[in-house]
Structure formats: C-alpha cells, structure tokens
Amino acid sequence: MLTLRQLKYLSALARHGHFGRAAEDCAVTQPALSMQIRDLEKTLGVALVERRPGEVTLTDAGREIARRGDEVLAKSRDLLDFARHRGRPLTGRMQLGLIPSLAPYVLPKILPDLQARFPDLRLEVRETQTRQLLDEIKSGALDCAMLALPVQESEIEATHLFDDPFLLAVPAGDRREEAARVAAHDIDQSRLILLEDGHCLRDQALAFCATAQRARPNGPSTGGMAFGASSLATVMQMVANGYGITLIPQIAADVELRDDRVTMLRFEEPQPGRSIGLVYRRTSPRKQDFAALCDVVSRRLGTERRAG
Numbered sequence: 001m002l003t004l005r006q007l008k009y010l011s012a013l014a015r016h017g018h019f020g021r022a023a024e025d026c027a028v029t030q031p032a033l034s035m036q037i038r039d040l041e042k043t044l045g046v047a048l049v050e051r052r053p054g055e056v057t058l059t060d061a062g063r064e065i066a067r068r069g070d071e072v073l074a075k076s077r078d079l080l081d082f083a084r085h086r087g088r089p090l091t092g093r094m095q096l097g098l099i100p101s102l103a104p105y106v107l108p109k110i111l112p113d114l115q116a117r118f119p120d121l122r123l124e125v126r127e128t129q130t131r132q133l134l135d136e137i138k139s140g141a142l143d144c145a146m147l148a149l150p151v152q153e154s155e156i157e158a159t160h161l162f163d164d165p166f167l168l169a170v171p172a173g174d175r176r177e178e179a180a181r182v183a184a185h186d187i188d189q190s191r192l193i194l195l196e197d198g199h200c201l202r203d204q205a206l207a208f209c210a211t212a213q214r215a216r217p218n219g220p221s222t223g224g225m226a227f228g229a230s231s232l233a234t235v236m237q238m239v240a241n242g243y244g245i246t247l248i249p250q251i252a253a254d255v256e257l258r259d260d261r262v263t264m265l266r267f268e269e270p271q272p273g274r275s276i277g278l279v280y281r282r283t284s285p286r287k288q289d290f291a292a293l294c295d296v297v298s299r300r301l302g303t304e305r306r307a308g
Contacts, residue, residue, distance in 0.1 A: 006040040007069035009033050010048065011139055014066040017056055067304070070139040074281060077140035082285035089292040090118035096293075097126040097133040097145030101232060102276065105251045106146065113296050123174055130200045137281055144280040144290055146297075148200050151279050151288050159278040159290065161297050165273035166208070166247045167264040169257075181268040185207070191244040193235050203249045203275075207227045208272045232256055249274065251301075 011031070012022035023030040041048050048062035054202060058066060098106065126133070126142060133145040138155050141293065151158055168182050177181050189209055195202045229235045233256060235246050240261040248256060250273070253264055278294050279288070 002040065002043050006036050007073055009036050010040060010062070010066050011070055011073060012040070013049065013056060014058055014063065015135070019056060044281060048253045066260075074138060074140035074283070078281070078283055078285055081143075087119070087286045090114070091120040092122065093122045094144075094286075094289065094293075095124045095126065095142045097128065097136065097147075098126055099130055099133065099145075099147045099200060100193070101199065101249060101252065103127040105249075105255055110297055110300050112301050115294075117296065119211055133218065134279070137279065138283075139149065143284070143286060144278055144293070146276060146278055148204065149275040149279075151277075155282060157278050157282045158279045159294050161276045161278055161294060162301050163273055164249045164251050164276050165271045166205070166267065167250055167253055168245060168267065169236060169248050170245045170263055170265060171239060171242050172261050172263050174245075176265060182265040183268055184272060189247070193229065193246045194236050195232070195235065195242040196230055201249065204274050208247070229282075236262060238295075247272070251276075284304040 009022065009026055009028075010086060012025045016022045016025060016040045019030050019034055024034040028154065037048060044065065046061045046065075047059050048065060050057045050059060103125070111123075112121065126136070126145075130147050133142065133147060134141040134153055134156060137145055138153070146161065149158055149160065168174060168176075170188070176186065187209055192205075192209065194205055229238065232248060232252055235247065236248070236256045236259070238244060239246055248264070257264055278290060278297070280290055284290075
C-alpha cells in the first residue's frame with residue numbers, strides 16, 4: 001500500500017537527485033530510503049528512477065508522481081495543522097524559511113519578541129535561496145518563508161512585511177562620499193560586485209542597474225560584472241579592499257558596516273529597493289499564525305525604522 005512516508009522519500013529524491021543526500025534530508029539510512037522507493041515502484045507498477053553511479057534521475061512517470069505526491073503531502077500537512085493549531089496562535093512547531101540576504105539580519109531582531117510573546121512556539125529555521133523555499137512550501141516541507149516579492153506562483157499567497165531600500169557601499173574616500181545623495185545612473189557596472197547566480201538580491205540589483213543605465217546621460221555602460229560572492233560579508237570585504245562597489249539592503253547595513261574603509265551612500269528619490277513579504281500556501285489552515293508572525297515582524301522592524 002502506498003504511504004505518505006514513501007511519497008516523502010520520493011519528494012526528497014526528486015529535490016536532491018542523490019540517494020545519500022535524500023536519506024540525510026529525511027533522517028534515515030540510504031538502504032532504508034532505497035527500499036521504500038523500490039516498494040513504491042512495486043506498488044505503482046512503474047519505474048520511478050533511473051539508477052546510475054553517483055546520481056539518480058527520475059523517469060517521466062517518477063517526476064509526475066513526485067509532483068502529485070507533493071500535493072498530497074501538502075494536503076496532509078494542512079490537515080494536521082488544522083487539527084493541532086485551532087487554539088492559541090503560534091504554538092507548537094513552525095518551519096520558517098528565509099533567504100540568505102534576510103536571515104542574519106532579521107532573525108536577531110524578531111526572535112526575542114517571538115520568544116517573549118509566544119513561549120510555546122517551537123520555531124525551526126531554514127535558510128536557502130528563493131526557488132528552493134518556494135518548492136518546499138508547496139511540498140509542505142515548510143510552513144512559510146520570508147523573501148523578496150513579488151512571487152508568481154498560483155499556489156502561494158503573500159503578505160507584505162516591509163520595504164527595504166538599497167544603499168550604495170563604496171570604498172572610503174570615494175569621490176561621491178561628500179554627496180548627500182547618489183544618482184542611480186552614476187553606478188559604474190564594471191566595478192559592481194554582486195552575490196553569485198541564484199540569489200534574488202543579485203537579480204534585483206541587476207534589474208535596477210539596467211534601468212539606471214538606460215537613463216545614463218552618456219549612454220549605457222559596457223562594463224561587466226567582475227566578481228560574484230556567496231555572502232554579503234564577502235562582498236563587503238571586497239569593497240573595503242578597493243575591489244569595487246555594491247548595492248546592499250538597508251536591513252543588512254548596520255551588521256555589515258563594520259569597517260571604516262567602507263562608506264554607505266543613500267540614493268536620490270525614488271530610492272531603489274525591494275519589498276519583503278511572508279509567503280505561504282493558499283490552502284494552509286495556519287493563517288492566524290502567519291498573521292501573528294507578520295505582526296511581530298512589522299512592529300519590531302517598524303519601530304526600529306521610526307527610531308532611526
């Protein structure tokens with residue numbers, strides 16, 4: 001008989017493409033996971049995976065069954081959530097995802113408030129890129145996630161949390177340092193340092209720069225992106241050492257501005273930036289919990305910004 005456990009293992013295998021990593025994700029041994037996949041193939045009477053040394057590829061049937069299985073897993077998770085969370089908000093387990101350009105800066109601000117107001121909440125945090133977060137929300141592996149909006153997914157609902165302006169980080173002594181505001185079209189793309197491919201912050205910065213360069217008085221820049229880094233801390237060290245400039249979200253500025261060799265400049269109006277929201281499945285019964293979480297985030301960050 002087909003089981004939810006088998007669907008969970010197939011979903012992990014589809015995500016990781018590797019029996020060992022899928023087993024680690026599911027906290028089981030690789031032989032146990034492999035046996036369950038074989039049992040599922042026997043039950044369904046169809047081959048789900050192509051087994052090759054070092055990697056696994058799902059068959060066409062396997063990909064479709066994994067997709068449908070994710071829908072079943074999400075529905076089963078919603079059923080459990082409905083039964084478990086009908087009382088007070090934010091009690092029990094909640095799995096929250098965040099993108100890397102938010103997690104180190106938002107969590108230290110909101111966790112003390114969450115612990116004080118909701119002592120029975122058991123929060124589990126997952127930090128990864130946007131695409132992975134959305135896939136895990138749809139499969140039921142995550143309850144919700146904080147990331148940059150908009151999200152073009154019919155199964156996903158979003159609540160706006162706050163706007164996060166971009167600042168321009170330049171090496172100390174830069175000619176623009178004395179200016180009250182910097183013009184967007186002054187950005188030299190040949191000196192721009194960004195996060196590596198896959199980070200939404202990189203895509204947002206590139207989109208802004210493309211728009212700014214079209215308005216550049218002397219025409220578009222022909223420079224290229226010389227560097228890509230995996231964290232904002234790395235990017236800021238490169239700026240501090242004179243390798244270039246970068247766009248950094250305001251939410252990260254206080255944490256990352258730890259070096260007097262870097263200066264932060266604010267843009268002229270309208271300031272570029274990103275919109276941050278909480279996203280979750282439309283079918284989730286935990287809307288009351290998400291509203292309470294949004295309230296904590298909005299109050300905490302809103303108060304901080306007004307004080308600043």
